[in-house]
Amino acid sequence: MWKNFPLLPPSASTMAVQIDAVWWFLVALTVVMTVLIFAAVLTFVVMFRKKNDGRVATQIEGSTQLEILWSVIPLIIVMGLFFWGTAVYVQMMRPPKNVMDFYLVGKQWMWKVQHPTGQREINALHIPVNQAIRLTQTSEDVIHSFFIPAFRTKKDAVPGRYTQQWFEANEVGTFHIFCAEYCGTKHSQMIGEVTVMTQEDYEIWLSGAVAGESPEDAGKKLFEGMRCASCHPIDSAVKLIDGVAARGPLLAGIYGTEVALKNGGKVVVDDTYIRESIVRPLAKVVAGFEPVMPTYEGQLSEEQIIQIAAYIKSLKGAEAPSDGAKK
Amino acid sequence: MTSSMSHPPNSQGTVRVEPDGPQAQSTYLNNGYGWKSWLFTVDHKRIAILYLVSISFFFAVGGAFATMMRLELATPQGDVLQSDSYNKLFTMHGLVMIFFFLVPSIPAVLGNFLLPIMIGCKDLAFPKINLLSWYIYVIGGTMTLYVALTGGVDTGWTFYTPYSSTYANTAVVPMALGVFITGFSSILTGLNFIVTVHKMRAPGLTWFKLPLFIWAQYATSLIMVLGTPVLATTILLVGLERLFHIGIFDPTIGGDPVLFQHLFWFYSHPAVYIMILPGMGVISEIIACFTKKRVFGYSFIAFSTLAIAVLGFLVWGHHLFVSGQSAFAGIVFSVISMFVAVPSAVKIFNWTATLYKGTIEVTTPMLYALGFIGLFTIGGLTGLFLAIMSVDVHLTDTYFVVAHFHYVMVGGMLMAYLGGLHFWWPKMFGRMYPEFAAKFAAVIIFVGFNLTFFPQFLLGYMGMPRRYHAYPEEFQVLNILSSAGASILAVGYIIPVFYLVWSLKWGEKAGPNPWGAKGLEWTTQSPPTTHNFDRIPVVTEEAYAYGHEPTITVGPGDDNPNPHYKGSTHV
């Protein structure tokens, strides 16, 4: 049991260094404060111990200056910490442009991952080093939480909605994946390994793994099979479907744009909005269209919805500046 | 009034101690002996004793659960227990310790016993409601034991949906009902305390002459009254979801499971302050007494207590940083959580400053109080780690949270409770306990506690998730340390049972004020009479007026201001 006895977790992502910097500052603060308080307490206890010398306690009412001092200094320290910590957090929220999209579905008690190129894994994740990876995740049943300590990253997988996390591994190796949100009997077995590989090794791994359909391709099949195109044009050149104006918004290039809603609001088209539009189409109808879309709730699995969303995401707008597609 | 009228208080307001003799003094303890005199009592002191016995029982139950968990965690494999059993153990440990020990401990035992005496009245405003609250507690506790004995529940004490509402196959509904019922005991205690502090203070006892223990009880009561009903409704909804599939937390029909977390933590974060604030009140009393000094910065401690109670209601979202809550909401909750550090730090500094130039006696209660200052410093500062979002992402749901929580709850609250129990034991039972054994136990508890929970900070930083029945091998050494610490801690908890029980019969007689302390509770006899005071005291001096001649005087000439004063403890 003594072999393999680390006291610090491996640090293998770009964010880990920054988070650890805040962590170590906090550790230092805690140690310094605790030592100071213990020292003060012990010193006072020794110095002012009651002896039989007739000394009586000196009554001190308090000191407003001291109170202000020891309120304001901690306030400044914690506010500094807050801004520092939040600045790091904001970076953790914003993936770089070239991020690779992986999809993750949690269920009791396994993690199902799909690569952008279609490979699927269970309780394992193979990723290339020095490449930002974004996980779009949900759950089929209860709340789980996908946690990679070496990357200092964690996010709940919540049924009925999407959450995202991203990380960029900067060290080759194998690290733990844990489920961090209690999810039932085999919660402690909902674990796996993330394998960080060089770019070349990752290519080799991809070619060796059973290359299923990519999420986009699977989504395209579903899109056709569910006859989505009978209402939603997928090409900005198409103006009429079956001789009438399209009943649904053009999907090409729509991902990531902001659309006006019938009830006056606006919404950014992201995975969550696409998911909502599939399971609850009437919740946010795009301006200029009638609320006629039926719900697909219960007809599509979480993974299938993810695939359709991936397909819609892959539909590029017109060749020309894609702005035209929005209108 | 009854026989106590024959012992008029002396001019300093302290009651003469009667020598043992054929005419033993009348106390709340010898005012009736049969089971009815206890189970139908409306005397706040007897109800406090009822609570003392019941929460000690539940502490033992919760401790037994913890012992089995630590046994399982000594090895990486899940070999002692099935994972189902382990999940039930940590759930029951959390539920029992939080709802049946920590929340009621100081308010319902020490608060119940002392609050009326410390503010100079004969009982709480609603004695029957006080008794009712104990019965409600017992009913809720019985349900919990029933669930524990018939299979247990495995949702975690947090009851997160949709696991608790749809997926768990254990007795969630009876357990939810148990928690729901117990909540009312806490609401009723809080209500009673609020009214009593507002309306029944002795003449002259203004708010800023109140002992800090009373301020703490008052702030705690506010949280109990405002927070607990929200938990009750939330738990009710989980029960309805399970029984009737109402769908409010069911994502498959558009319900929002995260709404449960918001509602749950709206109570359960302030509940942490329900558990710690009374402890802080106890520490202020002990430190003032054993330095023989007025507490440094009295009003700052009083206001920091209220500040923590108020801020406590605005920080629940820091439990949801990785749940998909919006980043903006997260930032707001983060900054308010950071503010809580300030009033907490103010308290620590003030207690430390109180030691300066005092005449310090390191008695058993003082040992606990000094231990509290140190451990709460660590517990509080590690809270900062969890309030900062970027660090919390890594640490949340790991053993770091477990360690932080136990530093505050066990290192803080439990130390304060034991300190308070030792401090007021002579008042409650009129007997001293053996000082050496008590100090020995305090040291054992301090050592065992740190050995149990300090390694868990490291485990958490290394990434060991909480609620894991089996874990990777590299975490074993620290887990063994923790389990070893737990066994030392268990010994530390058992020792006081022996010497405290022993002291009831063979302990040295305490007299009204064995510590030379200030405060109304020390002006009456030990154990007090059923009505606490022979005459309602009139308070003219500040709290902790050490270094002054006693100036507490007895009430106006009227011997008995209430002609209907019956002196009966029974309903």
Added chain:
Amino acid sequence: MSEHVLPAGVPPPVSHHFVDLHQQEESEKLGMWTFLITEVMFFGALFTAYVVYRNMYPEAFMLASSKLDWKLGGLNTLVLIVSSLTMAMAIRCAQTAKKNLMLINIVLTMALGVVFLVVKYFEYMSKWEHHLMPGPSFDVAAFGQWGNQARIFFSIYFAMTGLHAFHMIVGLGIMTWVFLKARKGHFTPQRYVGIEISGLYWHFVDLVWIFLFPMLYLLGAHTGLGH
């Protein structure tokens, strides 16, 4: 210290642990107010759930609300407002020592409470017949695409009105106690705090309904979708 002349058989007004009647009455009033604050928080969690889902699914809530009978809801609102009036009059009668009128007003208040519950009973029965009880048997089809979300509306409807109805039943129990006490002559112009704080509770329960009625019944009434 007790300066009131009490009718025979009536126990002394000041409990043993209070200094005087004033302190006791103040305590009892503050106790009831504190209790009502806990009640606000108790309902507050449900109001929060309502607001959250109303914002998530405004159309579903509108549609589902239109299935409620706003006329019956309105009738009940009127019934409760009148019951608050009779309650207030009962207290006034206690203050002015009109015992018989006080008893009549208490009985009227209770009768109106019963009327409320009877109307509520018929409403619930009609929801039962139309498969609008929350749960798997809920008639999802009646709400088109919004079936599941309408189910959430009805869950909240039943949780809120059910909790309210429970408070009404407790209120009737309290009023029975008030009636018995009043008949024995316990409430006098000098000491009527018992009926006064019972009245506070009764008004509070009425007030909750004043919020529930527009939130649940009037939300979709104007759409005419339901009938």
